[in-house]
Amino acid sequence: MLDSLSLLWLVAMTTSLVSKAQILTPQDYEEEDAESVTTPSAAVLCDYDRCRHLQVSCVELQKVGPVACMCPGLSREDQQPDPPRLGEVHIVAEEGRATVHWCAPFSPVNHYWLLLRESNGAPQKTGPFNATVRRAELNGLKTGGTYVLCVVATNDAGESHVPGADGEGPENWAGSSFGPCGKLIVPPRPATLVHAAVGVGTALALLSCAALVWHFCLRERWGCPRRQSRAQASEGL
CATH class of the missing domain: 1.20.5 (Single alpha-helices involved in coiled-coils or other helix-helix interfaces)
Structure with missing residues (x-):
């Protein structure tokens, strides 16, 4: 008699536990796995253009942006900067001036300089311009004159290299069309x-x-x- 009561009590307890247990279906397991796995966010490039005038550094853009963005790779700060790239030069012969545009190198830059050389004369240095500047103006150009113009970047490690500037004539400064130098011909008024x-x-x-x-x-x-x-x-x- 006692064994029968014990058996009935055990069956009742087992039924109660089964009714209260939550049955997990395969769909429930899939939902749980989806919640536990987080997908990485896509990389976003910073709105940085190295040819844009008054362009702040990419490091500053990373600080102010709502989402962490990626910057282009730069050379080390203890190395001299790579040469900038000389861009479009707009000449106004009537006023003897020219507007010069350039693009920043993939290096840390503190300032920029412009070197202007006519014939066999000594080069004239204009500037300095801060690291955000990509456009500057030259004045006092002679009508009908021919110049060689170069853009130089500087940082704490030194200045960027100017092709052909070491003891060679100004005709060798221009170099590649994608380099830091170019020939500047001012037409007559x-x-x-x-x-x-x-x-x-x-x-x-x-x-x-x-x-x-x-x-x-x-x-x-x-x-x-x-x-x-x-x-x-x-x-x-």
């Missing part, structure tokens, strides 16, 4: 061309008048050969 054309036209007109005057003077002095031959023929008759 339009007013100068007009004055030159007027001068050439006036000189040609004066020469033509002088030739005509000289021709008529010779005719008056020596007479016309045809008239002399006709007069001699009439006298013979």
